Amino acid sequence: MDTEALRSFVRAAELGRLRQAADELGMTQQGVSKRIAALERALEVRLFTRTARGVELTLDGQAFLPHARSIVAGVERAVAAVRPGSRALRIDVLGLRSAQAVVLHDYWRSHPETDLDVVTLRVSDPRVAVAAVETGDIDASFRTVTDPAVLPADVRMIPAFDSPLELLVGPGHPLASARRLTPTELRKHRIWVPGIEPGSEWAEFYDQLATDFDLRIDAAGPHFGDEVLLDTLADSSDVATLVGARDRYIWPPTHDLRRIPVENPTLAYPLSLILPRTNPHPGLRRVVAHLGSLAGLPEPVWLPSWATEQRRGHTASRSR
Incomplete structure (x- = not known):
């Protein structure tokens, strides 16, 4: 599973707006949308519904979020463990x-x-x-x-x-x-x-x-x-x-x-x-x-x- 797609999903869910998530991740809104769409295809579920204010999690998205957040945090800890200056x-x-x-x-x-x-x-x-x-x-x-x-x-x-x-x-x-x-x-x-x-x-x-x-x-x-x-x-x-x-x-x-x-x-x-x-x-x-x-x-x-x-x-x- 693409960890960058998971990261995009987590930030979009936490911020509620694809534009803000894209700005934080240093990419375009279209790029974030494509990553999330690919993730939904892989999971065969809808994770978000669009609203006038941005995006909201579906029931499947709500169930998936804590697991995705845990995976992203684990990847970040793994990278930090081997990066000079951030590890022992x-x-x-x-x-x-x-x-x-x-x-x-x-x-x-x-x-x-x-x-x-x-x-x-x-x-x-x-x-x-x-x-x-x-x-x-x-x-x-x-x-x-x-x-x-x-x-x-x-x-x-x-x-x-x-x-x-x-x-x-x-x-x-x-x-x-x-x-x-x-x-x-x-x-x-x-x-x-x-x-x-x-x-x-x-x-x-x-x-x-x-x-x-x-x-x-x-x-x-x-x-x-x-x-x-x-x-x-x-x-x-x-x-x-x-x-x-x-x-x-x-x-x-x-x-x-x-x-x-x-x-x-x-x-x-x-x-x-x-x-x-x-x-x-x-x-x-x-x-x-x-x-x-x-x-x-x-x-x-x-x-x-x-x-x-x-x-x-x-x-x-x-x-x-």
Whole structure:
């Protein structure tokens, strides 16, 4: 059924005059009449009778009006649900306890009027997130494509923020009493990061981190969840892991785990934001501004080479 014909019928019924309905709908009176006539033919009933004052609903028209009004309102809600600026801003994060989610929560607390929908695509391949941005399923994604040349022409990637890493250990670990550590002091210690998936951005990150600082990154075994990881750390005297300083981890007080900053240089995980090149959701502008206002990290900072190259390319493109 033609929803525009239904819209014309509803406005004519509410106003009682075809001319006024036509003016509101931005069309001619004849156009409104033709739409209503087509609707009557489809329904095989008369909806209006003409009077000296305009039009009045027939009994069939009176019965049909509330249903037509409901259909028109439903269509308008459906359109609003997918129109940028009139629907929630949908942003993909790696996890609801991740640094990205924490930063977005901080932003929302400062801008509670923002209609924000934080989602997790639960995929390791950043190209899947790129495709979701390209099709409009999400408005932006905190993912990184380490080779920006493979991005589609209508999608771009900008630096979001850098997440400093901390060593997370149990009370029996040799480094548990340290207040801060350097990357050199992590050598020869087992750093367990289970579930690193080949082809993921974090796989490339940990590969280069291990190479540059001669670290022992152990990805053995499946990742059974944060709770199992935290239990293992609490009971171990030789296993540690790396976590983002803003990442949320919750454990029982009896675990007595310690988060130790790694500095000189600060090891940082680079986070990027993937978004459409044209017609991005209007709400993204303020989110990007919030990301740019975040405090910098203690110098010097180590980033993987691909992140450094992307920053140079981003700076060069902005200066043109």
